[in-house]
Amino acid sequence: MSHEVSEHLTQALYLAAAALFIFSLRWLSRPDTARRGVLAGVLGMAAAIFGTLLHPEITHFEWIAIGVVVGSIAGVPLSRVALTAVPQRTALSHAFGGLAAGLVGTAKYSLWLDSGELTMFRTSAIAIEVILGFLTFTGSLMAAGKLQEVIPTRPITYRNQNFINLSLLALAVAAGVWLVVDPTQWWLFPVLIGFSLLFGVLLIIPIGGADMPTVISLLNSYAGLAAVAMGFVLENKVLIIAGALDGSSGFILSVIMCNAMNRSFTNVLFGAFGQVQAVAAAGEQKPVKSATAQDAADLLETASRVVVVPGYGMAVAQAQHRVREMRDQLTKRGISVKFAIHPVAGRMPGHMNVLLAEAEIPYDELVEMDDINPDFAQTDVVLVVGANDVVNPAARHDKTSPIYGMPILDVDKAKSVIAIKRSMNPGFAGIDNELYTADNTIMVFGDAKGVIGDVVKALSGGSGTH
Amino acid sequence: MEGLELWGMAFVFMLATFIGFDVIRNVSRLLHTPLMSLTNAISAIAVVGSIIIAGEQKDTFSTVLGTIAVAASMTNIVSGFLITDRMLRMFKRREPGS
Numbered sequence: 001m002s003h004e005v006s007e008h009l010t011q012a013l014y015l016a017a018a019a020l021f022i023f024s025l026r027w028l029s030r031p032d033t034a035r036r037g038v039l040a041g042v043l044g045m046a047a048a049i050f051g052t053l054l055h056p057e058i059t060h061f062e063w064i065a066i067g068v069v070v071g072s073i074a075g076v077p078l079s080r081v082a083l084t085a086v087p088q089r090t091a092l093s094h095a096f097g098g099l100a101a102g103l104v105g106t107a108k109y110s111l112w113l114d115s116g117e118l119t120m121f122r123t124s125a126i127a128i129e130v131i132l133g134f135l136t137f138t139g140s141l142m143a144a145g146k147l148q149e150v151i152p153t154r155p156i157t158y159r160n161q162n163f164i165n166l167s168l169l170a171l172a173v174a175a176g177v178w179l180v181v182d183p184t185q186w187w188l189f190p191v192l193i194g195f196s197l198l199f200g201v202l203l204i205i206p207i208g209g210a211d212m213p214t215v216i217s218l219l220n221s222y223a224g225l226a227a228v229a230m231g232f233v234l235e236n237k238v239l240i241i242a243g244a245l246d247g248s249s250g251f252i253l254s255v256i257m258c259n260a261m262n263r264s265f266t267n268v269l270f271g272a273f274g275q276v277q278a279v280a281a282a283g284e285q286k287p288v289k290s291a292t293a294q295d296a297a298d299l300l301e302t303a304s305r306v307v308v309v310p311g312y313g314m315a316v317a318q319a320q321h322r323v324r325e326m327r328d329q330l331t332k333r334g335i336s337v338k339f340a341i342h343p344v345a346g347r348m349p350g351h352m353n354v355l356l357a358e359a360e361i362p363y364d365e366l367v368e369m370d371d372i373n374p375d376f377a378q379t380d381v382v383l384v385v386g387a388n389d390v391v392n393p394a395a396r397h398d399k400t401s402p403i404y405g406m407p408i409l410d411v412d413k414a415k416s417v418i419a420i421k422r423s424m425n426p427g428f429a430g431i432d433n434e435l436y437t438a439d440n441t442i443m444v445f446g447d448a449k450g451v452i453g454d455v456v457k458a459l460s461g462g463s464g465t466h
Numbered sequence: 467m468e469g470l471e472l473w474g475m476a477f478v479f480m481l482a483t484f485i486g487f488d489v490i491r492n493v494s495r496l497l498h499t500p501l502m503s504l505t506n507a508i509s510a511i512a513v514v515g516s517i518i519i520a521g522e523q524k525d526t527f528s529t530v531l532g533t534i535a536v537a538a539s540m541t542n543i544v545s546g547f548l549i550t551d552r553m554l555r556m557f558k559r560r561e562p563g564s
Contacts, residue, residue, distance in 0.1 A: 021508050022485060028501055029492040031557045038551045041508055045543055052514045058521030063533045067520055071540020078541065079548035086499060086549070093506045093546060096538040100512040103535040107519045107528035114525070121472055220502055227509045232475055234515050240475055241482040246509035248486030253498060343495065350498030354553050362560035368495055 006054045013051030014238040020044030021242050025249070031363055048238055083358045084315045087347040091144035091216055094223045098136030101226035102193070105129035108233055109189060118183040122233060127176030129229035130189075131196045135169075136222040138200030143215055146204070147347055153209035161206055162270045168199040203269065210312075210389070212347045214257040214268045221250025253349045260343035260369075262395075262405040286437035288424065293454030296383075296418045296444050301459065303380035306330055307372065309340045309409055310352050313386015313422070317448035323385060324359035326452055329459040338365055340372045340382075340409050342390040369409055379414040384435075386420065386448050392433045417441040420451045500553045507546025513539035 021044045027037030052058075081089050105126045112118045145151035158164075172195035175188045207215050224246030231239030258265060300306060308327070314320060327337045339361065345352045353366055367375075376382065384391055387409075394401040395408045411417055412435055419436055421443060436443055444451050493501050516539050519532030 017511075018482075021511075022489065024504065024508065025486075025489045025493070025501075028497060028504055029489070029494060031494070031496065031554070031559075034497060034500065034554045034557070035551060038504065038547055038554065041504055041550075042547050045507070045511070045513075045547075048511055048514055049517070052517045053521075055518060055521070057518060060521055060523045063520045063523070063529055064517050064536055067516070067533045067536025068540050071537040071542075072544045074537070074541045075544025075546075076548065078545035079552065081549075083553070086503075086553075089545070089549065090499075090502055090506065093503075093510075093542045096542050097506065097509055097512060100510070100516055100535040100538040100542075103531040103538075104512065104515040104519055107531040107535075111519075111522075111524055111528050216502070220505065224505070224509050227512050228479060230512055230515050231479075232472070234518070235471060235475065236514060237475065237478050239511055239514055240479050242508050242511035244479055244482035245486040245489070246505040248483050249490045249501060249505040252487060252490045253502065256495075256498075341495070348499060349502065350495060350500070353496045354499045354556070357553070357556040357558070360556070360558065363496055363557045364560055366496060 003056045006056060010051040010054045013047045013054075014236075017044040017048035017051070018238050018241045020047065021245060025245060048242075083354050084318060085148075086354065087212060087216060087351065088144045088147040090348060091140045091147060091219065094216070094219045095137050095140035095144065097223035098133045098140060098219075098226055100133070101223075101230050102130050102133030102137060102196075104230055105133060105233060106189070106193070113183065113186055120180050120183075123180045123183045124176070125229055125232040127179055127192065129226055129233055130193060131172050131176060132222055132226040132229060134193055134196035135172075135200035135203065136219055136226055138197045139204045140200075140219045140223075142201055142204035143207075143212065143219060146207075146209060147212060151205070155208045156205040161202075165199060165202045165270075168195050168202065172196045172199060206270075207268070209347070210344070211261075211268050213344050213349055213351075214254055214261070214263075214265075216348050217250050217253035217257055218265070218269075219250070221247050221254060224248070224250055257344055257349060260407060262403075262407065288436050289442045291418075291442040291444050293444055293446075293451050294458045295442065296420075296451075297455045297458035299416060299418060299442070300326075300330060300335070300381055300383070300455070301333065303330075303335055305336045305338075305375075305379045305381075307338050307340050307376065307379050307382045307411070307414070309342075309345075309382060309384045309387045309391055309411055310356065311342075311345050311385065311387025311390065312347060313388075313420075314448050315346055315351065315355055315386070317386065317450075319385060319448035319452050320355045320359040320361075322449050322452040322456060323356070324361050325456045326459065327361060327365075329456060338367050338372065338375075340369065340411075341366055342369050342387070342409055345387060345390055369407060373410050376410045376413040380416065382411040382414040382417045384411060384417065384419040385452065388421075388433055391435055393438075394432075394434055411435065412438055412440075415440065418444060420444050420446070420448050422447065496557070497554075500550045503546050503550045503553070507543050507550065510539040510542035510546060513543060 227243030
């Protein structure tokens with residue numbers, strides 16, 4: 001095949017790949033077409049890889065083959081992790097994406113430096129690619145470490161943190177600018193890499209566990225933008241398109257997460273939430289009404305409409321399958337059961353939906369916050385499983401509360417509330433939750449999985465006698 | 467002529483970003499976790515650049531970096547598509563009558 005023909009074929013395959021990627025995301029919009037979206041994505045990727053292998057510059061295939069084999073072997077176990085660990089896996093894959101972009105940029109710089117082909121434009125694109133790639137790499141590794149709890153999930157702060165962090169980024173950018181002006185100052189390149197790696201680490205360590213949904217989305221966006229920058233370096237349009245799709249997806253998800261917490265990007269990234277607010281707890285405590293699993297079961301049985309509010313605590317306790325058994329027991333009695341999903345419940349966007357779907361709860365029972373909030377007034381019993389700040393009524397009326405203004409699930413408007421909690425320790429933000437001391441709330445203390453297991457036992461034992 | 471090529475790419479980037487915003491906005495919140503793993507796999511399109519670097523074999527340094535990049539991207543492609551499909555298979559409607 002002549003070079004010209006193969007180049008045309010490559011471009012045609014890239015065009016097909018770009019179209020398939022757009023179809024892929026379009027089909028993902030609804031559960032009934034979503035799996036077709038995966039197929040389109042796989043076909044698009046296959047087309048792009050095949051088109052690339054036709055490139056005349058590619059003269060050796062053995063190292064490509066080794067990379068493909070190693071990556072495939074690593075990829076399979078990573079796709080089989082428990083669904084509670086999906087946030088970590090996602091963060092890890094952002095790290096790999098960032099790493100690939102950083103390494104390709106570095107290799108291109110060294111190759112073009114040797115051949116004297118570095119232009120201002122190429123060097124600028126490489127600098128952006130490498131800064132984004134490497135900061136996404138270490139930042140995502142830190143996020144994965146926090147989610148896996150290898151690194152403390154609480155915010156780690158020190159004096160002048162924001163000043164130090166931003167200075168590091170500024171130094172990385174300055175090294176990049178200098179390189180653009182004089183590309184032969186190659187020693188600046190490792191300096192740029194070093195600052196980017198360090199900035200990635202320091203950017204993430206002050207961020208607390210509950211802000212992870214925003215952080216993961218933001219890193220997703222960076223990984224996409226790093227791919228876009230790689231596209232500019234290699235003058236490859238399919239890279240630009242796929243990277244832009246990923247970048248805009250991460251951006252939209254971050255905006256949704258920020259809105260769901262009533263916070264800005266700057267506040268999430270530089271606010272070190274959860275550090276300052278621990279003071280808010282003082283004041284006299286109203287007593288809570290402690291109850292047993294049997295009491296909870298009795299209350300649930302008398303209800304005709306029940307709403308379950310799952311939170312990260314449910315994921316930690318792996319209680320989703322018990323929740324499903326409880327839902328079956330209640331549904332069998334003709335009680336309507338719905339699940340209220342707050343956008344930031346869990347550790348990544350949509351986390352609760354996946355966990356409940358895994359437990360085979362039909363997705364039409366999973367209701368978004370805005371759709372379910374008007375229904376709470378007509379709800380007999382709300383069962384809060386491991387959620388805290390997202391059901392704290394203080395967000396609506398207490399102007400001094402750090403979560404004031406955050407949209408919440410209005411569970412306090414229901415006739416009665418059962419809250420399952422490990423202990424009375426305040427939630428992530430260190431704020432008292434007045435829901436727990438409300439007159440219509442009873443608390444069942446214990447591990448979510450154990451408590452709901454006991455509720456199920458009480459319900460199944462008592463069935464027929466009522 | 468290099469400058470003109472830049473503009474072509476900038477146009478592509480701008481249009482793709484608008485399409486991205488439009489398509490992603492329509493994705494149900496139910497599926498935001500699979501969305502993220504799918505876009506992950508798609509942005510592993512970085513494999514294209516990695517393959518070129520690893521396959522040109524211009525020098526040892528770039529070949530090593532290219533090979534690591536191929537492995538990292540391939541991990542994302544394989545795990546990203548597989549886990550997305552695994553999660554999507556779990557989303558079921560209520561069976562009629564239950």
